[in-house]
Amino acid sequence: xxxxxxxxxxxxxxxxxxxxxxxxxxxxxxxxxxxxxxxxxxxxxxxxxxxxxxxxxxxxxxxxxxxxxxxxxxxxxxxxxxxxxxxxxxxxxxxxxxxxxxxxxxxxxxxxxxxxx
Amino acid sequence: xxxxxxxxxxxxxxxxxxxxxxxxxxxxxxxxxxxxxxxxxxxxxxxxxxxxxxxxxxxxxxxxxxxxxxxxxxxxxxxxxxxxxxxxxxxxxxxxxxxxxxxxxxxxxxxxxxxxxxxxxxxxxxxxxxxxxxxxxxxxxxxxxxxxxxxxxxxxxxxxxxxxxxxxxxxxxxxx
Numbered sequence: 001x002x003x004x005x006x007x008x009x010x011x012x013x014x015x016x017x018x019x020x021x022x023x024x025x026x027x028x029x030x031x032x033x034x035x036x037x038x039x040x041x042x043x044x045x046x047x048x049x050x051x052x053x054x055x056x057x058x059x060x061x062x063x064x065x066x067x068x069x070x071x072x073x074x075x076x077x078x079x080x081x082x083x084x085x086x087x088x089x090x091x092x093x094x095x096x097x098x099x100x101x102x103x104x105x106x107x108x109x110x111x112x113x114x115x116x117x
Numbered sequence: 118x119x120x121x122x123x124x125x126x127x128x129x130x131x132x133x134x135x136x137x138x139x140x141x142x143x144x145x146x147x148x149x150x151x152x153x154x155x156x157x158x159x160x161x162x163x164x165x166x167x168x169x170x171x172x173x174x175x176x177x178x179x180x181x182x183x184x185x186x187x188x189x190x191x192x193x194x195x196x197x198x199x200x201x202x203x204x205x206x207x208x209x210x211x212x213x214x215x216x217x218x219x220x221x222x223x224x225x226x227x228x229x230x231x232x233x234x235x236x237x238x239x240x241x242x243x244x245x246x247x248x249x250x251x252x253x254x255x256x257x258x259x260x261x262x263x264x265x266x267x268x269x270x271x272x273x274x275x276x277x278x279x280x281x282x283x284x285x286x287x288x289x290x291x292x293x
Contacts, residue, residue, distance in 0.1 A: 015221065015223055016221075017220070017221045017223075031184070031187065031188045031191065032187075032188070032191035032192070035188075035191070035192060046220075047217075047220055048220055049192070049216075049217045049218040049219050049220040049221075049224075050188040050189040050191070050192040050194060050218055051172075051174050051189075051218035051219045051224055051228075052218070052219050052220045052221045052223075052224040053188055054184075054185055054188050055223070055224040055227055055228075056221075056224070077187075078183070078187075079184075079187060079191075080184050
């Protein structure tokens with residue numbers, strides 16, 4: 001586990017689209033599912049263009065943070081399904097901890113600035 | 118569509134991809150829509166004017182393109198055509214938001230890096246031809262023309278490489 005954590009730490013910090021793609025893959029999804037879920041997760045603020053998503057998926061596959069996990073749909077509209085690898089799951093959790101710490105700071109700072117005003 | 122067609126001869130240089138997209142969008146506003154993407158130009162067909170976003174992307178170099186094209190289709194982009202590694206897509210603009218295929222500077226940076234690689238390789242291939250061309254330039258016009266063509270192409274690819282480097286730097290500094 002320590003070894004996995006060490007390797008996972010090397011991927012941090014993630015870019016926002018990369019983090020959201022990994023977060024969407026907490027459950028296996030196909031590309032279109034990821035696009036829709038990321039938009040929902042971020043309240044419509046982050047839209048993933050198909051060019052960006054294709055590049056992100058290829059990078060994550062190469063880094064072995066995600067893997068292909070079968071296909072869905074019929075012949076004409078077949079879609080590949082992606083899932084997290086154990087390493088990808090560690091990266092997602094570690095980045096989550098880092099962001100949670102940062103957002104605690106952000107909330108405190110905003111409150112303090114609010115008092116000053 | 119009333120089906121009136123015209124063929125437009127147009128050379129697209131890789132570093133002018135955004136300019137090409139704007140030109141295609143203007144054509145659509147004037148009622149001319151891409152029917153076919155040719156090697157050096159387009160066949161346009163006349164129809165009702167439309168607010169259309171055209172986007173060029175560098176697709177996968179080899180292997181299966183189904184997944185790549187499937188993502189664009191799912192996101193509502195129509196695949197209009199292909200020219201080598203370039204793919205042309207379009208999507209109607211509804212409302213104020215212009216749709217984009219790259220929503221993150223990193224993916225545009227990777228695209229220009231790939232183009233930079235291709236351009237640099239082509240430049241080297243051309244430069245390496247020049248000494249041979251010089252030694253064979255025995256005064257016949259054809260040999261000299263070949264040599265000048267090689268130098269011209271080497272220069273074009275060198276210029277292209279510099280433009281790609283600048284594009285990468287600009288994206289790094291200022292984002293998309």
